């Protein structure tokens with residue numbers, strides 16, 4: 001049962017890397033998406049830039065990033081920043097689409113009612129884009145959880161360490177346990193997000 | 207920034223590239239892995255995806271299973287396959303194919319489904335059989351999305367092929383892991399930069415193809431594409 | 436001749452779209468199925484070319500049960516026009532029209548020749564041949580739809596609200612063209628609409644439908660307007676609201692002002708209609 005304790009510790013480390021990255025990606029994506037939608041010239045730049053980011057493979061980014069932000073390859077911060085960038089690559093696009101998909105008539109109606117541009121964003125556009133934003137967030141959450149493990153080859157502790165250790169010492173059970181825990185974690189977080197969505201957006205329940 | 211200039215120096219050194227086991231050969235290996243894995247995945251996933259999109263049957267199962275596969279950590283899959291199949295090429299290929307299948311599958315059925323039902327209905331009403339409806343209407347009209355799925359798969363596989371070296375295969379992961387193990391920062395940084403460039407280059411190729419497609423007047427003018435944006 | 440023999444359709448989800456429907460459609464005439472949304476018009480129409488198979492009863496063409504025919508071959512010899520034309524957006528106008536001839540193996544050149552001829556028949560400028568459907572107006576698209584349906588020179592033409600999506604002026608123009616075409620081509624046309632004026636303008640026979648594909652009344656336009664079978668038909672025609680009972684009042688400058696029972700003006704009748712000839 002020493003194993004159980006070990007796995008639990010790694011799960012904690014896994015969450016410490018992934019949760020901040022997921023949250024940061026979501027929060028940063030909103031202003032970027034709004035900017036992209038409001039300023040059409042910025043749109044190509046922002047969406048193109050984040051799209052390009054998505055093409056960057058994870059492991060090389062973990063190695064290149066320290067040169068740019070001055071962290072060490074094995075620093076927690078390095079991993080979190082890299083994961084945030086990947087999250088942004090996915091989330092900015094879907095946030096921009098979600099906000100853009102808000103019905104033009106609804107938007108005009110809200111303006112006609114006397115909402116300011118900012119008020120309209122918080123009271124009309126954001127809630128109406130909510131379900132689509134949630135869908136984007138769920139993709140980011142699942143992919144981040146599964147991506148964290150890659151950092152284990154650099155020596156960063158996470159559930160991915162079960163893969164590297166298990167592989168080097170030839171323990172199939174360790175690798176299998178790592179896979180199971182990662183999937184379980186992804187599913188649990190996904191469930192949590194769905195429940196949160198139901199709670200915050202009762203109107204979207206079918 | 208010292209590291210960066212050292213890495214650039216390493217990259218500019220002719221010796222880095224030529225000869226067996228050097229960067230040029232590694233890049234070719236990398237592309238080869240990617241091509242083979244995507245090809246195998248496409249042979250599996252394209253027919254299945256088109257069938258699902260055309261018949262509407264098996265969609266729920268496809269969504270569910272590809273969702274589950276996406277949650278699988280690739281490194282875990284790779285090491286598990288390597289423990290089962292031994293070090294070498296088989297394990298990475300298994301992992302890469304598993305990685306590529308969901309994207310291609312989803313692109314294929316989403317592409318077919320994206321075609322306006324009224325258009326498909328009209329094609330049937332003119333007397334096209336199921337096969338003709340698929341090849342003359344659903345596939346050409348859904349093509350941008352089908353290619354989008356392939357693009358995503360190529361991207362994911364190129365990125366992940368770097369990990370193949372972790373279980374003893376070749377590819378651009380080789381110099382990366384070698385640099386990592388020997389604390390040769392210029393080497394691992396240089397190799398990383400090459401992988402990144404390669405991925406961006408491949409993606410740009412797909413971008414060009416998709417742009418060209420979107421200029422096809424018959425495609426660009428449909429309500430479907432306007433809605434999709 | 437098309438015959439519906441107690442044809443019925445219950446969809447897999449339990450919706451009874453058509454309960455039991457019997458009708459005889461004589462050759463070389465236009466029969467209009469008239470009814471409000473969801474009453475089963477499309478379902479009935481699609482029973483003819485086997486896009487829908489009846490769950491009870493049968494449909495006969497010239498005495499042969501369509502269920503005995505291969506659906507694909509059947510559809511190639513029946514023209515079908517639908518709302519929003521249903522053109523293939525990735526094919527040029529000329530290729531859209533040539534669809535069925537090409538499917539049945541006609542060489543490309545001959546099929547295009549035929550398509551050009553049809554464009555003239557339906558009044559489309561030949562300069563539009565190389566355009567894509569998205570580059571045409573709604574009215575032009577409908578003409579292409581009609582031309583495509585005529586391409587295999589079918590005896591039967593099924594038209595499902597073909598002019599439903601264009602503005603009233605274009606709509607009247609298209610109706611006039613269809614009448615002209617019909618005097619020339621003499622097809623057996625089964626035409627679906629929920630527009631009473633369209634039905635009166637086009638039908639040799641009008642079938643007013645109630646929900647579930649029940650026939651409320653079938654007859655010539657004159658019979659239906661003169662003697663609606665029941666309240667449903669009268670309401671549908673707007674007869675109860677006096678929309679079609681007319682009054683004429685002499686005008687100060689000569690002629691007669693015609694209005695409906697509610698007093699809304701409809702038009703002017705010249706002093707002596709007999710001398711002017713039929714309008």
Ligand SMILES: Nc1ncnc2c1ncn2[C@@H]1O[C@H](COP(=O)(O)OP(=O)(O)OP(=O)(O)O)[C@@H](O)[C@H]1O
Pocket residue numbers: 446447448450451452470471472473474475476477478479629
């Ligand atoms: N594939 C289907 N599955 C289940 N129910 C259907 C299906 N197609 C049609 N229905 C139902 O059958 C009924 C008749 O449909 P149909 O399309 O024939 O009506 P319609 O008279 O053509 O209406 P509209 O004027 O709106 O086109 C409707 O209640 C409709 O909801």
Ligand SMILES: [Mg+2]
Pocket residue numbers: 476477478595
């Ligand atoms: Mg209908």
